[in-house]
Amino acid sequence: MAEPTLNTRHVQLGDSAHSAFQRGIAQIVNAVRPTLGPLPRVVAIDRPAPGLTPELLDSGAVIARRITEIADRRADPGAMYLRGLLWRIHEEVGDGAATAAVVFDTVYREGRRAIAAGIAPQRLRTQLEQGADVIAATLGQFACPITDDAIVAQLSRSVTHDTELADLIADAIEIAGAYGPIDIRDAHGMASRYELVEGAYWESGLLSDALLDGHPAQRLELTDTVVLLTDLDLAEPASLIPVLEYASQTNSGGVLVTGRSLSPGVVALLVANSRRLGLPIAVVNVPGLGGADRHAALDDLEIITGGRALRVASGDRLDRLKTKHVGRIRRGWATRTQFGIAGGCGESKALRRHLAALTSQLDRTSNPDNRVSILNRLGKFHRGSVTLYVGAATEAEQKLKRSIAERAINVLRRSLSSGVVPGGGASLIHCRSTVDRHFAGDGPEARWARRILLAALETPAGTIAKNAGYEPSPIVARLCANPHLVFNAVSGAMESRFSSDITDPVFVVCESATRAIRSAALALTIDAIVHTGRSEISVEPG
């Protein structure tokens, strides 16, 4: 027999595999469960280097992520399976990882009992996934738009667990809305604050410092300015003369040009004409990191300014410049690193239609990178942005607070578009009746799925109550009997869902619960585990 190595694979089958998988899941769930609710408990995570104080965390997903492997190698696949789910939820949804963990745990544990009772795993999985669809639809029906700023503030606190930061974020969201840009930066010192910036800006600066010549504060201020949009190289001095003449003839207060590069000859022409005409002339790098990015940026600038871009991809040339290509802005500015527009003269209906198209794209995409890109574009039309400065006592704390702020802003934005449902696990409990009706009268797999899902839907509310120090069963029973109630874990009181501000973003509840159910349903079909370890080669019988 060969000597076991680090790459030795071990195979577990059947019950041995199932129980090992479940042990792994339990390790993650037990670490994450205490963090659920408004009164979470904190988990201390040891640092790799000796002598460092442990990290204190109350975010379920981050806790799970810190657990990169567990000592029980046989249980490790189960742990990593759940860990992966929780981190994906954290990244794509922004919150709800702890809810997902407890729902997953219940579904898997009860599902194992069903399989032990003779239910076929794949059929059970199908039923559970149908149940997940029913829950998603029901939550969608419960969702209400956010009409009260107090709800935004409450949601902000429930995600951040930091009153000062939460209130600042709620204020920022109140101004920025679902799509306005919020830029998060480090503050100097412990205090957090926000600033408002008028208009839109792009991280593309002047192509030559010489254009700043004679302008105080190293910034060009532009008013009533003619705009030429292009991603062409600005190599020939003569190519920009028409736009300069146009600006002069129309008594413009400045010229703004985008381009890919600027030759010294053109710089010399522009500097000379800027002095002669008394016009600030800004030539900035065309925004965007690559082809698609640049096209999108030019599309947006066309709408904002009312101009038409001359594009490399279209074979355009600067010597074919016409009046229709020229846009205008009321006010703008440019520095070495950025340029901004605070009042474009683009046609308003075209702008509204363009925004509607972008919003529709945003609603259709679930890819996080696409969402960020589209949100950035939508933000350019918001006519203002918020810069949130996050302060903290240490660099590590600041990094954590920034991450919390990003997550909270993401959650709040999506809540503004998709709405909220009664919080504290109440909305999941209220899905019980539709799940019950959906599975009424079906076969054994359906009956088991019903039982499993009804139990899973109660788990988050019970866990929240327990974490807050209350006996969960009576609270869950009361919520089940009264669909108009929510449980306030902070005060210990039952409140009417119509007047309470205990709410959760519907998309967080929906995504965390349904992803957990689907993922657990898939896990129930796992019948063998292959893992690496130092143990001897073994094939454990089922």
Added chain:
Amino acid sequence: MFAFDETESSDAILSLAVSLSGLVYAANALGLRVCSPDETEWTAILPPQGEPIVPVTAVAVSSSNMILAGIPGGIALSHDGGETWSAFGFPDPSPIFTTIAVSPDERIALAGTEEDGIFRSTDGGNTWEPWNFGLLDSCVTAIAFVEDGPILAGTSTGLFASTNNGRSWKPVRLESDYDAIPTIVAHGRLVWIQTESMLWWRSPDSGKTWQRASSPFNRTPQACSNVVQIGEIPGVYASLLDGEIAFVPLRL
């Protein structure tokens, strides 16, 4: 009903406002004038007598009779019925004001413009700053404070609402596809808006819901003031097609 000089296009009324005491203010290219309905003569109050012409494109009167007038390059302010004026000058490019509105408690004043969106004052009109978060259209044609409701802004592509004293704006969905809103009439919780295509919408609940409605006026106003009550009858002072300015009751 009272006439307002000769009906030449340069004298066309651009904006009307009425104070709680019933004084009617009319703004046009020649300036700002005031008249009491009991009188027939208009008195020019801006520019003051002997001064060069100052076009006034928008006017509003607050509950304490503070007068705000949109003029080239700024907003003029008077606390004494137009005897004396101060002005806040705006940097270039100079906005052209189309509408001004003041909150009932006078904490917030908003000025809409042709190309520069909305300017906001939180100190009784003494200083102003641009404030257009979420306002997707720079051409603002009407602004109204609604009782128990949002501030509404009519623009060239539709209606916007602010629920935070003008700090940010959101579009209000109506069936009309990006239709301009030149007129907003607010009386208590009742609000009417008129679109450029002459459709009227009515909200009975401070802007929460909207239904298509018939015009609240029995005559077609060119420009109309804020709603005022004469006796028990609410209505507006409106400039009419024949050049007259008349009190036009609201059909509730």
